[in-house]
Amino acid sequence: MALSLLPARAYFGSCTVSLPCARRVVVRSARGVNDVTDVRDMVELLSEDRSSSGVVPQVQLIDPKIATEILRWNEGNRKLDRDTVELYAQAMKRGEWQLSHQGIAIDIDGVLLDGQHRLAAVVRSGVSVLMLVVRGVDRSTFSVVDTGKRRSAADTLRTIGAPDVLNLAAALRCLHLYDTLPGGAGWSGPRSRITNDQVMELYQRHPAMLECIRRARPVSASVGIITSACATAIYVTRRAAPELDQSEWFSGIIKGANLDETDQRLRFRNFFMNVRAQGGRRRMDAREQIGIYLKAYNGWLRGEARQVLAFRKGEMLPKPASG
Numbered sequence: 001m002a003l004s005l006l007p008a009r010a011y012f013g014s015c016t017v018s019l020p021c022a023r024r025v026v027v028r029s030a031r032g033v034n035d036v037t038d039v040r041d042m043v044e045l046l047s048e049d050r051s052s053s054g055v056v057p058q059v060q061l062i063d064p065k066i067a068t069e070i071l072r073w074n075e076g077n078r079k080l081d082r083d084t085v086e087l088y089a090q091a092m093k094r095g096e097w098q099l100s101h102q103g104i105a106i107d108i109d110g111v112l113l114d115g116q117h118r119l120a121a122v123v124r125s126g127v128s129v130l131m132l133v134v135r136g137v138d139r140s141t142f143s144v145v146d147t148g149k150r151r152s153a154a155d156t157l158r159t160i161g162a163p164d165v166l167n168l169a170a171a172l173r174c175l176h177l178y179d180t181l182p183g184g185a186g187w188s189g190p191r192s193r194i195t196n197d198q199v200m201e202l203y204q205r206h207p208a209m210l211e212c213i214r215r216a217r218p219v220s221a222s223v224g225i226i227t228s229a230c231a232t233a234i235y236v237t238r239r240a241a242p243e244l245d246q247s248e249w250f251s252g253i254i255k256g257a258n259l260d261e262t263d264q265r266l267r268f269r270n271f272f273m274n275v276r277a278q279g280g281r282r283r284m285d286a287r288e289q290i291g292i293y294l295k296a297y298n299g300w301l302r303g304e305a306r307q308v309l310a311f312r313k314g315e316m317l318p319k320p321a322s323g
Helices: 039-049 064-071 082-093 116-125 139-144 153-158 165-180 196-205 209-223 227-240 247-255 264-281 286-302
Strands: 009-012 015-018 025-029 032-036 056-062 104-107 112-114 129-137
Touching: 064 116, 082 116, 112 116, 153 165, 153 196, 165 196, 165 209, 165 227, 165 286, 209 227, 209 247, 209 264, 227 286, 247 264, 247 286, 264 286
Parallel strands: 104 129
Antiparallel strands: 009 015, 015 025, 025 032, 056 129, 104 112
16 A cells, blocks of 8 residues: 655554654544554554565655654664764755665654655755654664675765776865865865765766876886875866976976976975885875875976975965966
């Protein structure tokens, strides 16, 4: 029997059951309206209407009101991760949320077993989305919920046959953050997280990133800069001046031969080789490395004789020179 979705309702078999605000619920079925004092009594009453497994899967439109009502029966779940909720909520606002086999699980007592972050994101975003809702789940299955390995951005890129997926995923994320968070804010926290769908979209929009990664590998091998950070810096410099020949820049930073001590290519090499020599005592994130790359590149292109190459924490990322 097909069931339409009504706000703040859960469905079991051919019955419509109001979600309990307390342990007292009202059941409407083909046998009429029954006042039931306990949810467990309700389950027994509905047993003859349920499938042999007792599990009822349905695809339903979940709006903020319904999500809020289901979350009222969120008992024993792990602590809510606000960053994850924000990540999901932003995806919903952008229209990226897709129906999948992962959704909401509710046990036979109406208690939420799985899906609190998705539901909280619906409330946070104010957007209604389709979700698979499975009701009547045995609570003993709770121990195996969310024990699988999360699919990473690299995993997603691998499904479409993209090469060098680890560097590609990292470089696309760096490019996105360079374009969206160019100010002094660090690349950490909820604003720095992007979804796998965003990574796929970035790959489609920036196919030239693969060539930049290929160009970055020998630089990384020579001086120790992170490959994905180097690829991102290469990408933005080429984007700023696509007609500019960078062969002398690459020759200098990779080989380091016949460079004057004031040459920014030599300072670039010395900076990163010194960082590599310090090992774990000097840690640099991708954002800082991109900043150093762009400072050295801009100085070389403009013929500057910069004495000190540095990038301070909180400093705004440089824009690449165009010639």
